[in-house]
Amino acid sequence: MQIDLSNPENLTLEAVRQLIASASDDEHTQLRVTRAGIAYISSGKAVGGFDVEGLLFRLETWAKGAGYVGIVAASDEVWVMQIFNALKQNWPKPSSDYIDIY
Secondary structure (H helix, E strand, O other): OEEEOOOHHHOOHHHHHHHHHHOOOOOOEEEEEEOOOEEEEEEOOOOOOOOOOOEEEEEOOEOOOOOOOOHHHHOOHHHHHHHHHHHHHHOOOOOOOEEOOO
16 A cells, blocks of 8 residues: 555545555554655565665654554554654655654
8 A cells, every 4th residue: 555645635544544554563664755755654674774765755663563553553543643744744845864753
């Protein structure tokens, strides 16, 4: 799952909820946004400072098993709003290429 931020109508709470729900909490994950505006959640070896070419910004890495992604995380209204706001505030001009306060 991904969200195309280049179309402002695509950034909705429901889209963010679906994005969070689509990822597995069984491995480390990271929300990333490409320079073209595609928001997605990476996992496995593509987290942290790895494979960052082409990214506009990324959020901190979310540790596996910590409940940042998956169905339960997607049902947390405060968390979904927090990620929605992080995307909204940083697209298309992020405060940094690495965002750990949001």
